[in-house]
Amino acid sequence: MRRPVLAVLATAALVTTGLAGAPAANAGSQVVLPITGTTSLANPLAGGAVLDMPAGAKIVGDLDLLRDPLLVGDMVIPPIRAKVRALGIPVLGDTTSTVVLEPVGKTEARAGDGGFVTATTSFRIALPEVRSDLPLADKLNLGGPSCKTGVITTTLKSTEPLSLSDAFPMKATFTIPEITGCPKFLAIPLSSWALNALMGGDGNTLDLMVGPITTAPGQTATPAPVTRPAAAAKSASSVRATAKTFRYGKAGKVAVSVRSSRAATGKVRVYKGKKLLATKRLVDGKTRVTLRKKSLKAGKHRLRVVYAGSSTVRSSRTTVVVRVVKRWRHP
Known part of the structure; x- marks a missing residue:
């Protein structure tokens, strides 16, 4: 069809x-x-x-x-x-x-x-x-x-x-x-x-x-047929990310907030090295990015959190250390 x-x-x-x-x-x-x-x-x-x-x-x-x-x-x-x-x-x-x-x-x-x-x-x-x-x-x-x-x-x-x-x-x-x-x-x-x-x-x-x-290699890329007026200067942004201890075999969440003088919209991505682990859109400048179960092995991991920016806000990034444990101890 x-x-x-x-x-x-x-x-x-x-x-x-x-x-x-x-x-x-x-x-x-x-x-x-x-x-x-x-x-x-x-x-x-x-x-x-x-x-x-x-x-x-x-x-x-x-x-x-x-x-x-x-x-x-x-x-x-x-x-x-x-x-x-x-x-x-x-x-x-x-x-x-x-x-x-x-x-x-x-x-x-x-x-x-x-x-x-x-x-x-x-x-x-x-x-x-x-x-x-x-x-x-x-x-x-x-x-x-x-x-x-x-x-x-x-x-x-x-x-x-x-x-x-x-x-x-x-x-x-x-x-x-x-x-x-x-x-x-x-x-x-x-x-x-x-x-x-x-x-x-x-x-x-x-x-x-x-x-x-x-x-593809060998192909010639041509400019996109889009004409836009000069954009106004974008506002700076900063990213803050936090995460509680993950339990191995369970999904975990990274809490992300983006601060800027303008409303921050768009996507946040979480990477382990060059590997993309997850993507999530901001809502009112905040989001909770879910990492799939077993996406991280037991131990400590330094993750890169990247805000992609928007038409009015510049991109920014930070890092967050996540601890993954196999044996869960209740408080």
Whole structure:
């Protein structure tokens, strides 16, 4: 079904106004959208495993704002090194796996009313290597070159409108179908049985940040076709961030406030090094940014809190130290 003409115009207007001073993605442009975030396994035998998207994950494709779909491209995801604790049993259940998300066909993105985006993508989960962390047992590989699932098709949906100048969140759920082609032992398909028992089923989630969109290498970026009068000087801002002790395995919150002589609006982002952990919009100059469970390991972490600024207020940043504990002591 083709999206309404009004949705096309709304999206084009949204994109254009968001690109003042930035490279424009014109009709037929080759673009790159970086991908960060996590894949979570719902099967209780997998112990709540969360797989981080590896560095270099991206969508590379052709963007045309006046076409439906507006983006047609290829998902490029390097192999993921995953730690999974089977049955939730420490040591005995600990495994290390190489997980490969193999794209099947093109990823197609469409924009609907309000500039919200849906993207349909298909892939297989390949398991070339699955080994126990126990000494000697690590010599046995339950995976293999042909060990993979059937085709998985899911639809990612954005929870914020499309932006070409900022990353935006997209979420999806999917079912892991039967895993086949794994090694047999004494002619018995024990590997396939074990991996299906550990990973199979529905309720698995993709929780991603996509973008910001940039032109692909070799493409020429042209100025955005937007003419604006000279902007008035922006007001300075300062950021304050605080956080209580996090409990490992539970979501935690960072309280953020932005002070300025003008009303501070826009987004706040929280980073661990170069990794984006979460994004949240300010309301009356304040917000509480939720960090996903297991996004931080036990210990102390210095996080970077960045206020992106607005048309009237300059950006600013600060740091906050977060302590994550595994054993919770009640006061």
